[in-house]
Amino acid sequence: MSVEEKNEIKRSAYAEALRYMDNAKDALRKAKKNGKYYTDPKYVRTASGVAYSGMLLALDALMRIKDVAPPSKNKKSIEWYRDH
Numbered sequence: 895m896s897v898e899e900k901n902e903i904k905r906s907a908y909a910e911a912l913r914y915m916d917n918a919k920d921a922l923r924k925a926k927k928n929g930k931y932y933t934d935p936k937y938v939r940t941a942s943g944v945a946y947s948g949m950l951l952a953l954d955a956l957m958r959i960k961d962v963a964p965p966s967k968n969k970k971s972i973e974w975y976r977d978h
């Protein structure tokens with residue numbers, strides 16, 4: 895993989911991961927706070943899932959840059975990420 899291809903993966907994956915994080919922040923704004931705690935668990939759960947998906951996008955891009963091949967069945971587990 896060329897340096898240009900790696901830079902393009904970094905640029906596009908970073909932008910996409912940031913978009914996911916922005917969406918997670920928007921979901922948290924809907925949850926409303928009471929003191930230091932959020933009051934609506936639905937939006938907190940949604941925000942957590944969206945942020946987790948954004949993090950996985952960034953990790954997948956890093957794995958592609960490092961030339962780490964995904965498992966053959968294309969279902970990655972948390973253990974696969976920890977091992978690599």
